[in-house]
Amino acid sequence: MKERLESVKDRIRQVADKCGRxxxxxRLVxxxxxxxxxxxxxxxxxxAAIFGENYIQExxxxxxxxxxxxxxxxxxxHLQTNKAKYVVKLFDLIHSVDTLKLARELNKQAGKINKIQEILIQVNIGEEASKSGASVKELKKLTEDISQLENLAVRGLMIIPPFYNEPEKVRPFFSTLRELRDEIRKEAIPNVAMDELSMGMTGDFETAIEEGATLVRIGTAIFGERK
Known part of the structure; x- marks a missing residue:
């Protein structure tokens, strides 16, 4: 495990150095x-210092x-609205907020425990029906609406792009997310930082870093294949 982690961290350092970052x-999730x-x-x-989880009970x-x-x-x-009360008690950052309904419930539940919950907005750039995420068209309005919620703090964007075996085919999705981040940042919306880009997994994280990723979500290269 330690060797696999060091290998991933070395690859992160090498690609960051190569592209002048x-x-x-x-950060490795x-x-x-x-x-x-x-x-x-x-x-x-x-x-490892940050862990990413998908299932509340587990x-x-x-x-x-x-x-x-x-x-x-x-x-x-993917987060269902009825799980909001649990997730705000457990997690420092939620990567997968994609609707105003979910954001409002997270805000309500965070308020109950006097917490400012940090979130990312998930974007479905590939417009895949099988994946969650706000559309590119609705992203700016959604960000503005969420910014009004006093117990949430928008920290950036997240994407799960279409699956390809070739990282270069995924690059346009990563670069588009970075451009969307930059556009929203220019708007200087109160309570919206746009510091984070959560993108890149085991098969394509180096490409994601080249395109500006600040959080790479890596499982297989660390833990091995899941059953």
Missing amino acids: NPETV AVSKTMSADKVREAIDGG AREKIEALSSYPVSWHFIG
Whole structure:
């Protein structure tokens, strides 16, 4: 595990250096869904500091079991509105906010525990019916509407692009997300930082870094193939 983590971190550093970026501006999210608490502990011992989870119940058990470790937990899966009350108690950053309805419920639940919940807005640039995410057309209005919610803080954008075996085919989706981020940043919307771009997984994270990723979500290269 430690060797795999070091290998991924080395690849992140190399590609960041190559494209003139400070490697410290790219953070590794170890995608630990379906992995046991023991496996996550092993990754922590190997140097992982941020973990991405997709399922509330599974994540809650791990977070409680590993509560003594100073790590950060990110929710990266599709989120249903009725799970909002759980997710705001467990996660530092939610990557997958894609509707105003969900944002309002997260805001309501965060308010109950006096928390400012940091979120990313998920964008469905490929307009795939099988994937969640706001459309490009509705992104600006959605961002403006969410910015009015006092217990949420928009920190950037997230994408799960169409799957291709060739990273170069995914590059246009990454570059488009960066351009959308830059456009919204120019609007200087209050309560919207647009500092983060969550994009890139095991097969294409180097391309994502070249296009501006600040959070890369990597599971297989760290934990191995999932059953």
